Amino acid sequence: MLKEISRKNAIHIMLVYTGGCNGCDIEIVNAVLSPFYDIEQYKVILTWNPREADILAVTGPVTKKMEPALKEIYAAIPEPKLVAAIGSCAINGGPYANLGGDLGSSDQIVGGVSKVIPVDANIPGCPPRPEDVLQAVVSVVPLLAKKR
Amino acid sequence: MADVDRKDRAEVEVPLGMVHSALLEPFRIRLFVDDEVVVDAEITYDTAHRGIERMMEGMPVQKGLILTERICGICSHIHIWNGTRMVERGLGIEVPQRAHHIRVIGNEMERLHSHLLYLGHAFEILGHETFSMRCFMFREPVQNMLFFLSGNRVHYTIPVIGGIRPRCDIDKDKKQTLLAMLKSLDEELKAFGNRVINDTLIVSRIKDIGYLSKEDAIKYGALGPNMRASGVNFDWRIKVPEYKDNFDFEVIVREGGTVLDRVACRLFECLESIKIIKQALETLPDEEPINVGYELGRMGYSTSYNEAARGEIYDSCSLDDLGRIQSYINRTPSMSSLSAMEVSCIGDHLTDATITIVSCDPCLTCTNRVTVVDENKDKEYILEPEDIRRLARRKI
Numbered sequence: 001m002l003k004e005i006s007r008k009n010a011i012h013i014m015l016v017y018t019g020g021c022n023g024c025d026i027e028i029v030n031a032v033l034s035p036f037y038d039i040e041q042y043k044v045i046l047t048w049n050p051r052e053a054d055i056l057a058v059t060g061p062v063t064k065k066m067e068p069a070l071k072e073i074y075a076a077i078p079e080p081k082l083v084a085a086i087g088s089c090a091i092n093g094g095p096y097a098n099l100g101g102d103l104g105s106s107d108q109i110v111g112g113v114s115k116v117i118p119v120d121a122n123i124p125g126c127p128p129r130p131e132d133v134l135q136a137v138v139s140v141v142p143l144l145a146k147k148r
Numbered sequence: 149m150a151d152v153d154r155k156d157r158a159e160v161e162v163p164l165g166m167v168h169s170a171l172l173e174p175f176r177i178r179l180f181v182d183d184e185v186v187v188d189a190e191i192t193y194d195t196a197h198r199g200i201e202r203m204m205e206g207m208p209v210q211k212g213l214i215l216t217e218r219i220c221g222i223c224s225h226i227h228i229w230n231g232t233r234m235v236e237r238g239l240g241i242e243v244p245q246r247a248h249h250i251r252v253i254g255n256e257m258e259r260l261h262s263h264l265l266y267l268g269h270a271f272e273i274l275g276h277e278t279f280s281m282r283c284f285m286f287r288e289p290v291q292n293m294l295f296f297l298s299g300n301r302v303h304y305t306i307p308v309i310g311g312i313r314p315r316c317d318i319d320k321d322k323k324q325t326l327l328a329m330l331k332s333l334d335e336e337l338k339a340f341g342n343r344v345i346n347d348t349l350i351v352s353r354i355k356d357i358g359y360l361s362k363e364d365a366i367k368y369g370a371l372g373p374n375m376r377a378s379g380v381n382f383d384w385r386i387k388v389p390e391y392k393d394n395f396d397f398e399v400i401v402r403e404g405g406t407v408l409d410r411v412a413c414r415l416f417e418c419l420e421s422i423k424i425i426k427q428a429l430e431t432l433p434d435e436e437p438i439n440v441g442y443e444l445g446r447m448g449y450s451t452s453y454n455e456a457a458r459g460e461i462y463d464s465c466s467l468d469d470l471g472r473i474q475s476y477i478n479r480t481p482s483m484s485s486l487s488a489m490e491v492s493c494i495g496d497h498l499t500d501a502t503i504t505i506v507s508c509d510p511c512l513t514c515t516n517r518v519t520v521v522d523e524n525k526d527k528e529y530i531l532e533p534e535d536i537r538r539l540a541r542r543k544i
Contacts, residue, residue, distance in 0.1 A: 019197070030284065033284065036284070069195075101472070102205050103205050106203050
């Protein structure tokens with residue numbers, strides 16, 4: 001019980017950008033950091049250290065270059081952990097995996113995040129609005145409290 | 149940059165990245181340090197390469213141009229505008245003046261939010277949380293304006309070939325609201341700018357670091373505000389007819405070349421942008437915003453240059469008989485600003501390196517598109533800034 005309460009009171013999100021267009025990335029940082037949609041008031045804190053993270057937020061399609069780095073970061077996060085794929089690129093590769101001309105779609109990306117690491121939550125949008133991110137955080141927190 | 153002697157002299161190598169708290173985007177900087185002074189710097193940036201130009205080969209041009217917007221999430225409008233402009237120039241499509249005005253409004257709003265993001269990020273790296281938060285607070289009304297104008301906060305997709313999308317048209321009510329939003333932003337930003345430039349704490353921290361001389365700025369191909377902060381007076385907006393013929397504004401040039409000048413240059417450019425948006429809204433002509441009477445077809449090689457928030461942007465492609473894209477080329481400003489960034493780190497303390505890097509406004513997501521496939525050697529490599537300059541001299 002004590003563990004649950006204390007975990008709920010300091011949720012750390014680690015943001016990893018795996019090669020998207022920066023749009024989702026900045027929207028997340030804006031949602032968490034900026035005083036307008038301040039998530040920090042709900043004790044959700046942005047971190048860059050995988051050892052203290054609870055939620056791994058991944059934006060962008062996973063490029064082949066970032067695949068090992070993402071796996072390493074995922075392994076470094078202690079249990080219990082959740083992974084949120086943010087934006088359409090992170091969910092299914094977006095235009096890079098599904099659009100293409102004569103030469104087909106991009107050969108530089110692996111695809112969505114779920115092809116590399118298990119994903120618990122998807123937040124759709126190109127990019128998702130800050131309100132959606134807030135909503136997602138609110139619905140993900142109980143999941144984290146239940147996990148052991 | 150690969151100077152063997154200097155690297156040998158270095159005692160310690162400090163790598164930052166791939167994922168590092170000072171850098172929002174994944175890239176690696178290796179700083180070669182000799183007793184706390186950076187003697188050489190090296191940047192590796194091929195993590196976000198997605199092959200957009202390759203994907204666009206053979207795509208219908210309307211579809212392909214929307215994909216250009218996905219190159220970058222910060223300067224998305226300028227990519228699609230420049231691409232559309234290139235096709236319009238190549239095929240001789242007439243565009244109504246109203247559409248030009250609205251495209252300029254989109255670009256200037258984008259410049260505002262990009263510069264404010266830059267300032268917020270720079271102050272955050274400096275450790276001045278209050279100023280950083282205030283910059284993000286200024287940015288939010290600009291994002292709201294863009295949302296109000298186009299219906300999306302990041303990828304607005306305002307231009308189409310022949311004009312603008314009807315949903316982005318500005319009617320009378322929209323105009324009044326935008327002008328009111330702009331007025332309050334203008335006043336607040338002026339007060340904030342005064343506060344920053346006269347703040348002893350901030351100025352003493354960024355005054356003499358990250359020096360990039362005028363010669364180096366030209367030699368290493370710095371662009372945009374980085375170049376203008378080093379005393380080079382050039383801006384594509386004084387050449388592009390959409391800006392030159394209709395709007396009255398100043399090009400901000402500063403002589404210093406330090407981090408302070410780069411910050412101040414962007415701060416003043418924000419005010420100029422507000423000036424341009426106001427003029428565009430007030431002189432908006434009353435006509436249809438889109439010309440639909442055009443035909444797509446074979447187009448020879450066409451190019452277009454424009455001024456993005458970070459500097460010069462260049463697009464070129466040709467179209468086949470069915471109006472499909474052939475060999476699209478897009479060159480973004482961060483590409484050459486990166487080498488300027490390496491140079492300006494050298495000779496400073498290690499603690500100043502991060503703010504110097506941030507002050508050059510790197511945008512890696514734009515930069516990571518250029519991969520060259522050498523068929524003879526049968527290997528792929530990312531184009532380095534030196535190669536770009538070599539190719540630029542050959543005028544590909």
